[in-house]
Amino acid sequence: MQERYDFQDLERKWQQAWERDNIYGVTVDPNKEKYYCLEMFPYPSGQLHMGHVRNYSIGDVVARFKTMQGLQVLHPMGWDAFGLPAENAAIKHGVPPAQWTTENIANMRSQLQAMGLSYDWDREVASCYPDYYKWTQWLFLQLYKANLAYKKKANVNWCSSCATVLANEQVVDGACERCDTVVEKKALEQWFFRITDYAQRLLDDLDKLPGWPDKVKTMQENWIGRSEGAEMDFALPEKKGDFEKIRVYTTRQDTIYGVTYLVLAPEHPLVEELLQNNNREEEIRAFIRKVLNLSDIDRTSTDIEKEGIFTGHYCLNPLTGEKVAIWIGNYVLVDYGTGAVMGVPAHDQRDFEFATKYNLPIQVVIQPEGIPDLVAEDMDHAYDEDGILVNSGPFNGMKNREALAAIATELEKDGKGTRKVNFRLRDWLISRQRYWGAPIPIVHCATCGEVPVPDEQLPVMLPKDVEFKPSGESPLRSREDFMNCQCPSCGEPAQRETDTMDTFVCSSWYFLRYCSPKNDDEAFARDDVDYWMNVDQYIGGVEHAILHLLYARFFTKVLSDLNLVGVDEPFENLLTQGMVLMDGAKMSKSKGNVVSPEEIIQRYGADTARLFILFAAPPERDLEWSDRGVEGAHRFLQRVWRLIQAYQEPLRDLSTLMLPHLDASTLNREDKELARQIHYAVKKVTEDVGNRFNFNTAVSAIMELVNAMYLYKEKVPQEKQNLPLFKDGLARLVLILAPFAPHVCEELWKSLGGSGYVHQQPWPTYDEKALVKDEVEIVVQLNGKVKERLSLANGLDVETLKSQVLANERVVALLGGKNVVKVIAVPNRLVNIVVK
Template identity: 85%
Template sequence: MEERYDFQEIEQKWQKVWEQSAIYGVKTDPAKPKYYCLEMFPYPSGQLHMGHVRNYSIGDVVARFKTMEGFNVLHPMGWDAFGLPAENAAIKHGVPPAQWTTENIANMRSQLKAMGLSYDWEREIASCYPDYYKWTQWLFLQLYKANLAYKKKANVNWCPSCATVLANEQVVDGACERCDSVVEKKALEQWFFRITNYAQRLLDDLDNLPGWPDKVKTMQENWIGRSEGAEMDFALPETMGGFDKIRVYTTRQDTIFGVTYLVLAPEHPLVEELLKNNEREDEIRAFISKVLNLSEIDRTSTETEKEGIFTGHYCLNPMTGEQVAIWIGNYVLVDYGTGAVMGVPAHDQRDFEFANKYNLPIRVVIQPEGIADLKAEDMDHAYVDKGTLVNSDAFNGMPNEDALGAIATELEKLGKGSRKINFRLRDWLISRQRYWGTPIPIIHCSTCGEVPVPDEQLPVILPDDVEFKPSGESPLRSRLDFLNCQCPQCGGEAQRETDTMDTFVCSSWYFLRYCSPKNEHEAFAAEDVDYWMNVDQYIGGVEHAILHLLYARFFTKVFYDLKLVAVDEPFKNLLTQGMVLMDGAKMSKSKGNVVSPEEIISRYGADTARLFILFAAPPERDLEWSDRGVEGAHRFLHRVWRLVQAYQPSLRQVTTLMLQPADINLSELNKDDKELLRQINYTVKKVTEDVGQRFNFNTAVSAIMELVNAMYIYKEKVPAEQQNLALIKDGIGKLILILAPFAPHICEELWQIVGGKGYVYQQSWPSYNEKALVRDEVEIVVQVNGKVRDRLSVANGLDADTLKAQVLENERVQSFIDGKNVVKVIAVPNKLVNIVVK
């Protein structure tokens, strides 16, 4: 056995052996319980970062542990391979996106293998390969046929110089990142999924996910944004272009009598009618242009100053009939509610600030308790709490909470409104006017209209050899061999859809494809997904808590309704790991604080990298990078190596690798042997619970370190000829097994050295002996008048009276109470004795 721990030789050796023997390959096996462990698949940027290392190390520990517990574990890996970075690289470097992506995948695959991760590489997928996106297209068509996919006009970021649509991330300070031209908003036909049809189910079914973090469920709940209120109609004095009213949604119909203005979104269809023959048309259009260049986030942010402009027109309050000024504002969105909001400045802080800015009327309609007469001129902020209605005609004196229902009923009676449940969630815009994505399988025919591509013509192949023109326009528009086609229905000339799909579509079903990755006849086989789904443990960053997870839930529910899968939630349990920080900031190239995983693996080994990143912090918290911590993890593995090396010659005479409870007679063991036995079994119990129940990997590693310390103490304290070699070999065998999920390479090597059979990955997780956990003696605290004076070892399980007697007879204790009157003695068995003296 080599005295030196040569991690490079050991890790390369076992990675090669594992790959050649395909020990991580898995098949359905109804005779075994299944466990599906999945980390979010990465974008193939070409380089792993420490966030990847943390994510995948967490998943690998879980997968290895569950395998050793006897589960049939599915642990796959693949690539979220479409997206804008590849397209930008093609434009910048002249490298085809397919080539750039394929090379990056190869590089990252080798990096993942260098970490010793237990992936079944036979199940590898990449969303940019035709054998994957064929089924993305097929699934799109299933939504299309179910009336869940549709096309409508929507505003996009348009660069007039590049003559192309830009993603939000391509717009920097209102300008195109490529040419610095001012970006405009332009209405184009866009494809959407009707996720709003599932809003209530997506909300309700969060209650069926006890294995998800509460913060993630709250984020999704807020994003879905269910609210109960009323829609009401503000009539226009005269019909304008077919409009005779403005419909408003509100959750505060109790304040309808306090409305002093109404605000429209700039995109509201009535706006164009209001601008006809308007003296201020140029001024209003300039304001609208300014607002449309803001992102949706900026428009709805509480930090953005609320701005507006008066249109010169009025509408009528549905309850009072009085005129209400119509404004256009930067904080109203056309696709939330009705695109129009009523202004009640006395009882809404945003409206209060807006009214004060533009000198608009403020009318109090809710009187607070304990204030004789709240007046608008005395208010320095809006009153938004409970109270009694005033200035509200027949509803005066009614508690405002009761008025919500009463006023809704009156609006319905008058035919001017109705109760309404609304959602913040909007339909999912999946169109991308870019090249590197899944082509949308729709054909446009002048005779037949929108025609879905027949199943037998899938996939619609994305051409690899494309030319990116300086205009920035998608190459698909100029590839006539792609664009022009024959209509499947009438056989006439037609054109393909040139929009590609949002990459979130690809990642909304990939976990299903892993179940049947080589299936050429269907997206996934029913017998495979019925066995493997749903994912038992999903692991990834909290930044995906809303969009990706929401879209994956939506897709799964759609597939459930279409009877394609038997589950309606994709992920049973969710772990969102924290970020890796350096000097308190997230690692990034721009900040110059990046640590390369390749550098760490080269210098210390993959086992060290894994062990450190799992030990340094609980998985859900941010981890502060520490070079000293890495070195500490490396030193610990050296200690484990030396411990096994030191005992190896002696252990050859011991035939049994690990002891069973029946092999041990506790009464025959001496004190040192019993303590080592207790430490071995306590550690197995602790690690089993920390990994299997709580995912407290850091405390599990800490317990393993304590066991190694205990074995060194035993080695140094007990003379060699008196050491219990069977017990030592038992401890070393179990140490290797419980450390293996964290540091698999060194443990595989040590397992062979101590005579273990087969691969350590395929061994059963060790059990522990409950009887061995019981100490013969325990340490108790002795207090005098509440102050700790001593600690004594006493027999375990002494009753209170016996414990009191033994403590009072102790010479050191007597020195603290000598000459004093003992008033009371309080004894807590196995914990403490407190002596009260005067």
């Protein structure tokens, strides 16, 4: 064993050994219990950041711990490699996206390997390689054949200067990020997946996920947004084109008699009909253009000022027959509900503010019980609590909640409405008018129409040598060798679909490909996924709590319905780690507060980086970066190194690494305390890592053990030290520290005489008997105030405890002859003496 802790040398040494012996490669083993540990695969940006280090260090500890517990652990890594940044790099630097991505993958792979992560690199996948996106295309076709993939017109972000559709992330302050042209909304044919067909199951099956954080399940529940209400028809006095009525969805049909206006989304198809021969057409169109420049998020934000414009037209209330003004508003979305909402300003704050702003009528229809009646003219805010219906025709006097069903029945009886369950969730728009993505495997034929590409013709290859033109148009449109093809159905000339798939499609099934990464005949083998799935522990940022997780759940349910997999939920347990902060802010290049993992590894070693980031905070909380904390982690590893270095010679002749049995009766007081500290640390780390993922407290327990072993070393003369026990403690120390600091522990394991790799050893056990103290600390109180602490025998009964405390000379001195009124004793904890 070297005298100095040379982390650079030993980390390189053990990484080469692990790779040479492929110790992290795993196969299906029906005789062993499996464990699938997975961190969300990264976009290959080229550089790891501290958020990556935290995510992957957490997963690595779990994977190594489960391996040492005897499970067959699958721990893979790959790359979410399609997407916009590669195209932007191509435009900016003239580097082909494929080259840029491949170089970044190579760089990030070497960075991950430098961290000593226990990945099975034989299972590496990249979504941009044909052997992967062939199966992404195949899965698209399975959804297409199941009528779950379809094409329809949808509003998209359109840049007239670049003549292209922009993703939301390409729109900055309402303008194109490339040319600063104001972005417009434009209706184009787009591909969708029918995720709404699974809305109820996606909601219900959240109950199957007790291993997910409640906050994530709540976020998904809110995104799916199930509501129960009614759809009702507001008739138009005069037919407008094909429209005779406006259908409205509401959860508050109890307020139908309080409707004083109705608001349409600017994109509502009726709007164009209402603008015909309208003397305010230009003014209304200007308002619509303004609204359409806002994102959906901005339009639905609670902070945005609600704005609208009157169309000059009216519809009729389905129950009263009264005229209701039709407005267009900035807060209504065409693809939520029906694209039309009814305004009830007396009982909805948003509607109240809108009505007050535009001087619209306010009609009270719910009166609170037990207080003076509401008067519309005197209201300064909406009354949105429950109460008794008024001004509501035959429903007057009913409690409003009871009237919900009664009014829905009335609407259905007259054919003016129906009960309806609605979801906020919209179908998943997967089309991207970009180049760097998986081509959608559809051919457009003048004779046959829309034709899916046959399985045997997959993959539809993405050309690598493309030219990005200043127009911003996808290069695929100008590649005749890509565009032009034969119709698979009739053999006549046809054209390929030039849209590519949203990268969320790639990440919605990658965990299945890891099960059969080299399979050329299937996306995944059923036997493999039946063994490995579902993922036992999934780890990633909370920013993916909605879309990625929702889409992965949807894909898994579809594949289960198609009998391609045997599970209908992909991730059994989920851990969403917090961010890494510096000075209270997320690390960001723009803020100049980024710490490079490479710099930390170069200066202190990967083990130090891992240990600090796991010790500094519980994994689900944000972590504040601390240079002092990093230095402290490094000093601790040096301290462990020096401790084992100091015992190289004394322990040399001891062949037994760990004691098979611990006989406490043969140990003196100091040895018993050392044994207790050893076995307590093993117990604490086992429980904290295995049950709670409290890595910070696990590391703290290891540090306490090291302190206890140094104390024993200093207090007990070497000739009196129990060296077999001490060596047992060192071996268990190395084993429980190994998942956190794998490189140094490999070296220390060898120096202690251990055989094989440290992570191929069984996880150490602990002896409950060793945890029992001979003596415990008893707190002595006088009239409830702590006055003394005594060390007494463990397990004394109440009466014996009282008598020994009262007989103690220090306690006698405290009492000073005072009259003892009462003595209260709690075994092994305290004695409270009540005196006068």
